[in-house]
Amino acid sequence: MHIFSSETGPSENQSITHPVLDAAEVFLDIKREDLLHNEVSGNKFRKLKYNLIEAKKLGYTSVVTFGGAYSNHIAATAAAGKILGLNTIGIIRGEELGIDLNKTLLENDTLRFASAAGMHFQFVSREGYRNKASSEFLDQLKEEFGSFYLIPEGGTNDLAIKGCEEILGSEDATYDIICCAVGTGGTVSGIINSSKDHQKILGFPALKGDFLAEEIKKYTSRTNWELVIDYHFGGYGKVNQELVEFINVFKDQQHIPLDPVYTGKMLFGVFDMVKKGVFPKNTRILAVHTGGLQGIAGMNKKLMKKKLPLITI
Ligand SMILES: *Cc1c(COP(=O)(O)O)cnc(C)c1O
Numbered sequence: 001m002h003i004f005s006s007e008t009g010p011s012e013n014q015s016i017t018h019p020v021l022d023a024a025e026v027f028l029d030i031k032r033e034d035l036l037h038n039e040v041s042g043n044k045f046r047k048l049k050y051n052l053i054e055a056k057k058l059g060y061t062s063v064v065t066f067g068g069a070y071s072n073h074i075a076a077t078a079a080a081g082k083i084l085g086l087n088t089i090g091i092i093r094g095e096e097l098g099i100d101l102n103k104t105l106l107e108n109d110t111l112r113f114a115s116a117a118g119m120h121f122q123f124v125s126r127e128g129y130r131n132k133a134s135s136e137f138l139d140q141l142k143e144e145f146g147s148f149y150l151i152p153e154g155g156t157n158d159l160a161i162k163g164c165e166e167i168l169g170s171e172d173a174t175y176d177i178i179c180c181a182v183g184t185g186g187t188v189s190g191i192i193n194s195s196k197d198h199q200k201i202l203g204f205p206a207l208k209g210d211f212l213a214e215e216i217k218k219y220t221s222r223t224n225w226e227l228v229i230d231y232h233f234g235g236y237g238k239v240n241q242e243l244v245e246f247i248n249v250f251k252d253q254q255h256i257p258l259d260p261v262y263t264g265k266m267l268f269g270v271f272d273m274v275k276k277g278v279f280p281k282n283t284r285i286l287a288v289h290t291g292g293l294q295g296i297a298g299m300n301k302k303l304m305k306k307k308l309p310l311i312t313i
Contacts, residue, residue: 003040003083004049010169011036013286016254024274025281029175030256033167034263034291039117040083042291043187044076046167047160048151052084054159055149062087062148064141065155066132069094070110070237070261070298072291073155078114088119089145091132098123109297120145156186161219164190167288175286177202177279179270181262182227183236185212187290189219201225204266207236231269237261239299241308243268248312259292260299260311 013029021028033042040048055063063086067074074090081088092111097104098121105112111121122141124132131137138150151157164187168178178195179202180188188203195201205212205227213227233243239260247264251257258264270287279285300310 003037003080004053008036008045008049008166010167010172013172014256018253018271020271020274024277024279026274026279026283026285028270028274028285028287030267031167031172031286031288032256034257034289034293036291039079040076041293042072042289043164043167044072044155044291045080046163046190047073047155047186048076048080049163049166050159051149051151051155051157051163052080052086055086056084058149060086060147060149062089062145063151064089064091064145064148065151066091066093066129066153068092069097069104069108070295072110072259072261072295073153074114074119075110075294077151077155078117078119081119082117088114088117089141089148090114090119090121091129091141092121092123093126093129095123095125095128107301109301110294113294154184154186156184158219160186161190161193165194167191168194172286173199175199175284177283177285179204179266179285179287181206181266181288181290182212182216183207183262185215186219187288188225189216191288192216192220192222192225195222195224197224199224203227204231204269205229206232206262206265208232208234228269228273231265231272233265237299239264239303244303244309244311246271248309251312256289257293257296257313258289259295261295262292263289 011032016028036045065077078088173196182203182205192201246268247258
């Protein structure tokens with residue numbers, strides 16, 4: 001279990017120099033969770049850790065999980081399964097993708113990567129996907145694949161939260177504000193649980209969703225957090241030229257790549273809030289880079305079709 005050995009401590013914090021930060025007299029560091037592992041990057045590493053340790057411990061040889069065709073969670077589960085010798089089965093949203101698998105794999109970098117790591121796919125309709133947690137559907141999967149360890153969509157469950165509680169380390173107690181992108185809310189919940197009372201955690205949803213605060217409350221009883229809902233850019237996976245330009249300039253200036261679905265939106269929001277004077281002088285901000293860079297290739301194909309500028313890689 002080398003990949004999830006207990007030696008994986010908190011990742012390094014990199015301090016950012018930028019005129020916007022200087023003008024507001026605030027400090028910003030980025031926690032480079034994206035550098036945790038080449039293929040099982042960022043928060044998906046944290047979320048999978050205790051789940052896959054548990055799957056192994058219980059003697060399972062297969063893992064089933066769910067995701068969209070560009071999902072970071074699908075890519076990470078496939079890669080971690082390969083390393084740990086677990087079969088992985090991905091239930092993917094979009095029946096049409098299964099009609100010509102070779103064509104799908106040629107066109108879709110995420111699924112090609114997951115397939116090369118040995119993941120077996122089952123493509124389901126949008127409607128089928130909505131019923132993916134029903135006992136009928138799961139029984140059907142058991143008939144087909146035998147017994148398996150089930151990881152929910154996006155990987156969020158109690159063991160995932162436990163893994164995300166290891167994102168912050170004792171040296172992070174000096175920050176006032178901790179910022180994190182939010183999809184299902186699992187990662188930010190873990191961060192909230194291991195934060196200090198004097199710290200405020202800001203979650204930046206990458207999608208429109210009033211349900212997220214309720215989700216987070218399922219996993220934490222702490223109250224030192226807030227969702228900043230102004231930076232979803234129209235919804236999950238939606239981007240515009242302004243966001244792409246922000247990501248490209250940030251990479252150019254800071255040498256830190258951001259992904260367009262989560263970390264790009266979160267950091268755009270952090271800089272916008274700093275500009276607007278939301279944070280008092282001398283505030284120390286830590287933004288967690290949760291990874292997700294494998295999704296850039298897929299996003300660039302969409303941008304190309306729309307004749308929009310691409311994300312530089
Ligand atoms: C999945 C993902 C998130 C969202 O994590 P949740 O635990 O679902 O909120 C954030 N950032 C990146 C890069 C991700 O891949």
